[in-house]
Amino acid sequence: MTTLLTVEDLRVTFPTRQGPSEVVRGVGFTLGRERLGIVGESGSGKSQTGRAILGLTPPPGKATAKVLDFDGIDLRAASAATWRRLRGARMSMVMQDPKFSLNPVMTIGKQLMEALKFGAGETRAQARARALAMLEAVQIRDPERVFRAYPHELSGGMGQRAMIAMMLVTEPDLLIADEPTSALDVTVQVEVLRILDRLVRERGMGLIFISHDLRLVSSFCDRVLVMYAGRVVEELKAADLGKAQHPYTRGLMNCLPKIEGGVRPLPTLERDAAWAR
């Protein structure tokens, strides 16, 4: 398997009144053309890890790393021009909620075309055809209508699919999906995952899937990183999640209620200060 992304000792720090606060503390992993899941609770640093890879750590935060290498390009020293060439075209990100990440005053079509504008010398008509084809690929039944629609005219599931289309129309090598299905209904969620799954298998895309939903990640990803307090506490194959060693991972698994019925009261998670060290 070819390595697409190498991350070593990634740290993200935000200045606070009490001094610098490190929210990601030495995360490292490699990604091939596979589906990697990052799970953790809110505040575990999983989203900041995803953003730092794209160089999108919000100021005044600072991201540093020993190695941050994307397909032979050192991202730590990347210039603004390099980022412009990479972001969108070769690596992109799907955010959690389409309501907040689509431009409300631009039609979906216009936003899709904007993503294609920096592409290699296509005519408008070619770009448009490609955009429409992409909308169809994400299972939007009436792409012409959605192309003309504004974000508020679409349902949550449609908006999220439109956003995925926008991120994928440039055929990136790496997609970072930050809770891409958390705002969606379960039945729509499965459809969106199918789309992502197909893209990984057919186009050999690398996917980083960030989620708080351990059950979902274990059924969808190949490999899982479990994060706690800014660190990776455990890395395992998704299929082996049942055999997790770390008490945090096991606690997260056990505290989920089950349809088949389980114990009551539900086991709760006893946090150990040593996990954060």
Next chain:
Amino acid sequence: MGEVMLSVEALDVTFRRGGDTVRAVRGVGFDVARGESFGIVGESGSGKSTVLRAICGLAPTSGGTIRLKGQPLPDPRPATFFRAVQMVFQDPYASLHPRHTVDRVLSEPLAIHGFDRREERIEGALRDVGLGPSFRFRYPHQLSGGQRQRVAVARALILEPEVLLLDEPTSALDASIQAEVLNLLDRLRAERGLTYVMVSHDLAVVAHMCDRLIVMQHGAAVEELTRAALSAHRAATDYTKKLLSASEGFTPA
């Protein structure tokens, strides 16, 4: 079934705006016995929250009757209704006043309903939901999500209601915090013989918490199930089957 606490019969809720009409709830009916925990499951837009809001008198009912202990409810709801029925909302980040302390959140309902021994009741309510007296003079921004939801539960319980309407009480919380809040709700129901009506999109949460449930789609109840039937995946309608399989996580097509 024992004594019927809450009964909803052929409930219709229609929203009108301009020339548009939206029939959000269409002929939904169910009975909830005293001490029972009843669930309403559905996807967004299925009308499940609107049913709860209609019970509280927060949504315009255009048909059907809602009875509490056999008595049809007048419109607007009288103060005695809110003594008996209280609601916990989905998002504790939005449902607590950002500039009111926990003490103020808890003392307001007591003042409205003319309760005595307020000091004692506030401290008792905080203790019941697992928060110490040190939380009493904090503002919501000084609390975590789980602590906020505990305050919201304390606010609802401080009037000693018999029925608690729970609108997605844990969907804004992390899994580990969700377990704590569900355990809290479970314990309070057992201790006080409360009746719950719980709305959720999460089948596993409803299966854990509720004895019986209905599944809603497009404003109508498509199926009624017992917990045992749900656990055994014995669903009669295609829609419920689809929900069940989607809840299992991702399966390659």
